[in-house]
Amino acid sequence: MSEQIKLEFDIQVYSIEAAQKAAYRLLNYFTIDIQSKSNQIICTLNSNQGITKEGFDFAIQEFKKNILDEELRIKIRKETEPLRNLVLGVAFSRTGLQQNE
């Protein structure tokens, strides 16, 4: 029997990208339907076949932790993206792998 739960997140605090990434890490536990309505992200989670109630409860907790982590990842990635490219540029600048335009 499939378990279901609906979770709501404030769109001022969380992004849909964070919800998607957080859910992807747990796709072995549940399927998810993500909707955006007014100021809310609504996530409807349905447990996969064979996942117990305890397993599903665990996955819900993990999902809530993951979505927080994903927000922080997005923030760090956005801030460090130019540096990441700079470091990679420095790394490969003398390898002859680049082709001149």
Next chain:
Amino acid sequence: MSKFHGIEKYQKVKEYKLLPFKFDRYDQHRYILTNLIGEYHFLSREKLQLLADKKLPNDDLDIPYLRSKHFIYYEDEKAPIELLGLKVRTKYSRLPNFTSLHIFVVSLRCDHSCPYCQVSRQSEDKAAFDMTEEIANKALEFVFRSPSPAIKIEFQGGEPLLNFEIIKYVVIRAKEINLKLNRDLEFVIATTLSLITDEILEFCKGHSIILSSSLDGPEDLHNSNRPRPGKNSHQKFVEGLQKARSSLGFDRVSALMTTTEGSLTRVKEIIDEYIRLGFDGVFLRQLSPYGFAIKTKKYNAYQSDRWFEFYKEGLNYIIELNKSGFRFIEHYTSVVLAKMLTSNDPGYVDLMNPSGAGIAAIVFNYNGYVYASDESRMLAEMGDETFRLGHILENSYEEIILSDKLIDALDESFTLSSPMCSDCSYEQFCGAEPVFHYATQKDLIGRKPESEFCKKNMNIFKYILQLMESDPKTKEIFLGWANRC
């Protein structure tokens, strides 16, 4: 007035900046952070948030570690970016060299009939399953098109010694070609040693050929895993090993093991057998999900969880041996440790990104078909030709290396852009495995939450880190292993 500035003169008061890093929950209280080259550090959730918000005080105890491991830098510093760039370049220095390992499958025939083997044939028909000179010549042309300064040619089977004539031909021809090209040329024969003779050893000695063999553990386990007429595969191995060592040198013969269901409760006995026979390490390998291993249901007989228990028990035993003064290593752990603790990539094909398929190793099958990896040809033996890149007599080097099959596999599985891998803090220790994920999920990228490859390696990475964190003596031993690769 003092002749010296006060300490405050040298203390940074400016705000630090973040360098690129990834993080994951490590245990109940801590997160693991890894940078672009896999240097790692642990922080609490609170400190991680403070770090990201630039509110971690400059006198915090973690700040020096975060600076030295390239997680943060100060605006007036140029060295951290240059240094990190240098380390990244070192880490990826294998890429421009391209394919170094060239596998020649010289015969599918074998005197063993191992139930988990993907490819071997019990046949006397040489014409049907042996490589010809025509195919070998074309394969050699291909080999020397590789820009790699170091070229390794490995002969595999079946039992390659059943077609020793073609091995001799390839070795002599390759050395002739190499007189002009001057590459660092190395030859390896992967053999059970059951058919080794003085004549073969004399040739191997004359051409500095290394032998790579198989040992699955104590006699009864080895014989049961590797049946052959006479039920004496272990005895044949031991006799061949002694003969080969006395002819070629003690360290010119290595051995690999395969874990079957029967091995799972016997890891200490397996390690003891390796020690008894004078090896300085063991590779606790999991069975691959290819070929006959799936057909005969050997792969499904155990899953990653059970194998991981086997691995942990073995690794703990090996650590205790080291602590007692006996130097012995577990090879897979030492590969992972080199990725964790050094800027070098040991070039182990399963743990490479981009995937090592085709660009680190390539396979020339006995019949002329070219495959992206050893696993690819095993898959082909099950009738799935997804990773067949072409035919050595019909396709050019460019057609094979630039084939969509290879480029798509490398491109799609690239971990820096794969879902979940791109955000995973363990990604730097791991690898892209398009063939494994295709074999198990029919998808080059694979859904990682359902991937046995991901699960196995995450378990290993976390366990190795845990061992190092909890015991300085183990970390000291592991540092020795890391710098051995």
